[in-house]
Amino acid sequence: MPTLKIDEKEVTVPPGTTLIRAAKELGIEIPYYCWHPGLSVAGNCRMCLVEVDKMPKPQISCHIQCQDGMVVRTQSETVKKLREHVLEFLLVNHPLDCPVCDQAGECGLQDYYMKHGLYDSRLNENKVKKGQKAVPIGPTVMLDNERCILCSRCVRFTDEISKSHEFGIFNRGDHSEIGLYPGEELNNKYSGNVVDICPVGALTDRDFRFKCRVWYLKKTESICPGCARGCNITIETSHDRPTGVENERVMRLKPRFNDEVNDWWICDSGRYGYHSIDQNRILTPLVREGTAAAKESNWKDALKQACVSFQNLMAQNKEQIAILLSPMMTNEEIYLAHKLFVETLQLSRVLLLGVHPNGDQDDLLIRSDKHPNRMGAEWLGLIEGKEVTQKLVSEIEKGLIQGLFLFGQDIVSQFQSERLNGALNQMRLSLFIGSNYNQTVSSARMILPGASYAEKDGTFTNFEGRVQRIRKALFPLGESRSELEIIQSFAAQLGLDLPSQTSEDIFLELAGSVPKFRGMTYDTIGHEGVRPA
Amino acid sequence: MTQKLISRFFEPPYAITLEHYSYEAAKKAFVQMRPQAIEAEVKKSNLRGLGGAGFNCAMKWSFVPRNTGKPIYLVVNADEGEPGTFKDKYILTYAPHLLIEGIMIAAFAVGIHKAYVYIRGEYEQPFLNLKCAVEEAYQNGFLGKNILGTQFDLDVVIHRGAGAYICGEETGLLESLEGKKGYPRLKPPFPAIVGLFGCPTVINNVETLSYLPFIIQNGGEWFAALGTEKNGGMRLFSVSGHVERPGVYELPLGIPLRKIIFEYAGGVCGGRKLKAVVPGGLSAAILTADEIDVKMDFDSLRAAGTMGGSGGIIVLDETTCMVEALQVTMRFYAHESCGQCSPCREGTGWIYRILNRIVSHHGRLEDIKNLTDIGMFLGGTTICALADGAQMTFLSYLKKFRREFEAFIQNKEMACQH
Ligand SMILES: Cc1cc2nc3c(=O)[nH]c(=O)nc-3n(C[C@H](O)[C@H](O)[C@H](O)COP(=O)(O)O)c2cc1C
Numbered sequence: 034m035p036t037l038k039i040d041e042k043e044v045t046v047p048p049g050t051t052l053i054r055a056a057k058e059l060g061i062e063i064p065y066y067c068w069h070p071g072l073s074v075a076g077n078c079r080m081c082l083v084e085v086d087k088m089p090k091p092q093i094s095c096h097i098q099c100q101d102g103m104v105v106r107t108q109s110e111t112v113k114k115l116r117e118h119v120l121e122f123l124l125v126n127h128p129l130d131c132p133v134c135d136q137a138g139e140c141g142l143q144d145y146y147m148k149h150g151l152y153d154s155r156l157n158e159n160k161v162k163k164g165q166k167a168v169p170i171g172p173t174v175m176l177d178n179e180r181c182i183l184c185s186r187c188v189r190f191t192d193e194i195s196k197s198h199e200f201g202i203f204n205r206g207d208h209s210e211i212g213l214y215p216g217e218e219l220n221n222k223y224s225g226n227v228v229d230i231c232p233v234g235a236l237t238d239r240d241f242r243f244k245c246r247v248w249y250l251k252k253t254e255s256i257c258p259g260c261a262r263g264c265n266i267t268i269e270t271s272h273d274r275p276t277g278v279e280n281e282r283v284m285r286l287k288p289r290f291n292d293e294v295n296d297w298w299i300c301d302s303g304r305y306g307y308h309s310i311d312q313n314r315i316l317t318p319l320v321r322e323g324t325a326a327a328k329e330s331n332w333k334d335a336l337k338q339a340c341v342s343f344q345n346l347m348a349q350n351k352e353q354i355a356i357l358l359s360p361m362m363t364n365e366e367i368y369l370a371h372k373l374f375v376e377t378l379q380l381s382r383v384l385l386l387g388v389h390p391n392g393d394q395d396d397l398l399i400r401s402d403k404h405p406n407r408m409g410a411e412w413l414g415l416i417e418g419k420e421v422t423q424k425l426v427s428e429i430e431k432g433l434i435q436g437l438f439l440f441g442q443d444i445v446s447q448f449q450s451e452r453l454n455g456a457l458n459q460m461r462l463s464l465f466i467g468s469n470y471n472q473t474v475s476s477a478r479m480i481l482p483g484a485s486y487a488e489k490d491g492t493f494t495n496f497e498g499r500v501q502r503i504r505k506a507l508f509p510l511g512e513s514r515s516e517l518e519i520i521q522s523f524a525a526q527l528g529l530d531l532p533s534q535t536s537e538d539i540f541l542e543l544a545g546s547v548p549k550f551r552g553m554t555y556d557t558i559g560h561e562g563v564r565p566a
Numbered sequence: 567m568t569q570k571l572i573s574r575f576f577e578p579p580y581a582i583t584l585e586h587y588s589y590e591a592a593k594k595a596f597v598q599m600r601p602q603a604i605e606a607e608v609k610k611s612n613l614r615g616l617g618g619a620g621f622n623c624a625m626k627w628s629f630v631p632r633n634t635g636k637p638i639y640l641v642v643n644a645d646e647g648e649p650g651t652f653k654d655k656y657i658l659t660y661a662p663h664l665l666i667e668g669i670m671i672a673a674f675a676v677g678i679h680k681a682y683v684y685i686r687g688e689y690e691q692p693f694l695n696l697k698c699a700v701e702e703a704y705q706n707g708f709l710g711k712n713i714l715g716t717q718f719d720l721d722v723v724i725h726r727g728a729g730a731y732i733c734g735e736e737t738g739l740l741e742s743l744e745g746k747k748g749y750p751r752l753k754p755p756f757p758a759i760v761g762l763f764g765c766p767t768v769i770n771n772v773e774t775l776s777y778l779p780f781i782i783q784n785g786g787e788w789f790a791a792l793g794t795e796k797n798g799g800m801r802l803f804s805v806s807g808h809v810e811r812p813g814v815y816e817l818p819l820g821i822p823l824r825k826i827i828f829e830y831a832g833g834v835c836g837g838r839k840l841k842a843v844v845p846g847g848l849s850a851a852i853l854t855a856d857e858i859d860v861k862m863d864f865d866s867l868r869a870a871g872t873m874g875g876s877g878g879i880i881v882l883d884e885t886t887c888m889v890e891a892l893q894v895t896m897r898f899y900a901h902e903s904c905g906q907c908s909p910c911r912e913g914t915g916w917i918y919r920i921l922n923r924i925v926s927h928h929g930r931l932e933d934i935k936n937l938t939d940i941g942m943f944l945g946g947t948t949i950c951a952l953a954d955g956a957q958m959t960f961l962s963y964l965k966k967f968r969r970e971f972e973a974f975i976q977n978k979e980m981a982c983q984h
Pocket residue numbers: 614615616617618619620621623643644645646647648731732733734735736737769770771772774775950951952
């Protein structure tokens with residue numbers, strides 16, 4: 034293991050470690066553009082040059098490997114001058130259109146200019162004219178070639194990570210341009226990531242463009258609910274300011290690094306799936322008489338009415354009640370629902386049902402199971418069975434089930450059944466608890482608006498058994514309430530003694546009783562999640 | 567005239583067909599010598615790489631690991647892109663069999679069974695001549711299986727470039743040969759360890775290899791003695807520009823530049839005065855008329871602040887406007903920079919545009935200071951040596967002809983006499 038000195042600080046690293054990584058370990062920041070820890074080394078930007086004793090020339094720290102006894106300087110006058118001039122070179126043909134650039138505020142050129150540049154411009158020449166500005170290169174990404182610093186990160190991403198090979202660098206010298214190969218468009222399942230790794234405003238997100246200045250964004254850590262991978266994300270929201278879109282609070286999602294789950298990346302359907310947080314939402318409790326349109330109600334009346342129906346059914350015959358929990362629910366919600374319906378009310382038909390059709394899967398991130406918490410549900414004792422589900426569905430169709438609780442599942446479109454549609458309508462209590470409108474909502478007798486995942490706290494367990502936290506980024510929209518709250522107020526309405534607890538309280542309780550979660554707390558789960566000991 | 571080695575084939579009857587060439591050195595090497603003995607002779611010869619970098623040839627071979635289980639490749643650099651250099655073209659055109667013999671000797675010495683010749687795209691006749699010679703060599707048992715009755719096999723593949731200077735840089739060349747864009751690679755690893763298709767690779771210039779037959783025939787010590795102490799033998803100087811007799815001259819290393827210009831190339835055209843000389847291809851620092859007593863070996867030229875490079879000598883007489891000469895020079899680098907490294911990509915173009923402005927009479931005095939400052943950061947920090955070469959030549963003009971640049975800007979007219 035080589036031991037070396039960087040800026041007078043000693044560090045010992047595994048053989049093969051590059052200088053830039055060793056410096057990071059010491060907390061020494063070396064600026065860079067083209068280097069990305071998840072991609073191969075290109076070494077083209079020359080921003081990370083440092084001085085190494087006994088080497089005649091400055092070396093790029095992204096490429097050079099640590100050797101025993103090396104003495105490295107990252108802050109010498111020479112190094113500072115080199116950085117300043119690399120920046121000057123990078124800006125020679127840059128349009129400096131920050132006022133109209135979406136990247137402003139999170140731009141590598143702006144940031145490093147303030148830190149390492151601050152020279153007076155001495156450019157008197159015209160800039161090289163590159164292709165058109167702002168060209169859509171696919172459904173998700175816009176390319177502005179003038180702003181490109183030719184770091185080749187996007188090329189390496191599409192070659193090495195998405196393996197879709199759309200990008201190339203065309204022409205030579207300062208006429209070099211990023212572009213797509215003839216006949217290609219940037220349309221792969223991971224296309225949005227190139228926007229994240231582009232250090233400048235050359236690749237911008239068509240979905241996000243001009244909606245909001247990035248310095249107004251509030252960032253909340255969360256987990257993508259789009260599939261069983263549970264990619265770590267940041268939900269970026271805008272509050273109390275006009276934005277480029279009406280009635281949307283979430284401006285964008287960004288992947289959050291977790292080398293145990295998703296590295297630096299997320300898929301496009303996760304990235305752009307956030308619109309359901311603000312659109313197509315159920316905003317008040319709804320009650321439906323027969324086939325008529327549902328009528329707006331309020332929590333008090335709706336809960337009361339639900340309880341009366343429920344109690345009647347309980348008194349009559351418990352077997353005609355079915356509670357369908359979902360692998361979209363958090364561990365806390367499943368635990369609490371289980372506690373109420375199974376342990377307290379002694380219902381026998383409490384089942385797990387995930388209604389999204391199974392989708393595609395690949396070797397990178399995407400899992401075919403489109404539910405974020407099936408593993409958690411299994412740990413809590415709920416295993417979905419195809420036959421049991423089929424049996425239940427046909428019982429519903431036949432009218433044998435008179436009380437049905439759905440936690441967000443759109444069973445009508447899932448099973449494509451007209452009879453199901455009618456059955457829900459005829460049922461004495463068909464209660465849908467969920468956040469967004471769908472076909473099932475159009476037939477259920479009662480609808481209680483639930484919160485979206487961005488509006489509550491909780492945990493999901495991904496397919497590899499990693500327990501990860503979602504955090505409340507927003508208040509529940511309209512009158513919607515978190516499922517925990519809904520279960521608790523339903524219990525209260527029934528006159529049951531289910532204490533009102535926070536999500537964290539419930540998690541502590543379940544960690545105390547469910548073996549897989551033993552010893553976990555919200556603190557130990559932290560930012561990266563944990564797996565069972 | 568000193569003796570002629572390679573250049574004896576530049577006259578009839580040439581070495582274009584086997585009618586006039588008999589592969590005596592290869593026969594000696596294959597039949598009488600062990601590979602180690604060949605390497606030892608090359609080491610003694612002090613043969614330096616004649617493509618540009620002047621790296622000791624035997625030393626380069628010695629870096630190649632022999633027992634990795636992977637094939638070793640020989641790549642022949644016939645891209646000849648350095649402006650002012652045209653000696654490889656002569657070899658390829660008039661003595662392709664000599665080159666093939668050199669390839670055979672190098673391959674036998676290092677244990678190589680496949681050689682690629684990467685030839686400049688514009689070289690049409692040289693390519694055709696080489697192609698015919700390779701075919702002829704195959705037909706006569708100099709290439710292919712069991713060469714000269716031994717167990718040794720060797721194939722030669724010719725690959726034509728597509729007109730990029732950067733594909734002469736050895737790792738840019740390898741990328742291009744692999745079918746990719748000619749972007750020079752980060753080093754280390756060097757091609758000797760990880761080269762073509764990830765295998766150990768020897769890359770040599772056409773001329774370097776073409777001296778091997780002579781070294782085998784006459785011994786390494788004989789060759790070394792033709793040159794100076796550390797710069798073995800002779801080399802082909804391409805002389806162009808304002809001289810009476812431009813052409814390729816084969817002369818011993820260490821010969822004074824003055825002698826090449828005034829004795830061999832017939833002096834400056836029309837008896838005009840000498841102004842400046844580019845001594846080793848465009849990328850070598852320019853020399854003033856006062857500096858031409860320098861000896862033309864790698865070490866002396868380096869000591870004089872320039873380099874031996876590719877042996878391309880460009881002579882400029884008193885009518886030359888140095889501002890325009892530099893403009894043309896920098897246009898080349900701006901055009902040929904591959905565009906990977908920020909300083910080279912942006913710096914060469916920026917400098918060129920400033921020079922354009924100066925030449926079109928919109929220069930300002932502070933331009934000279936700015937240009938010098940930009941030039942200081944152009945090279946020394948990039949992936950390949952293109953930027954270093956551009957920097958070297960660029961700064962030398964500004965330093966040695968600064969007065970002329972100032973005069974040009976101030977008088978708004980040419981300082982030269984035309
Ligand atoms: C920009 C650039 C262009 C080059 N072009 C050529 C060339 O056209 N032909 C050549 O033989 N070497 C060229 N070289 C030098 C090669 O990189 C390499 O040093 C040489 O092929 C090695 O062969 P040698 O040791 O026999 O000289 C070039 C180098 C640079 C940096």
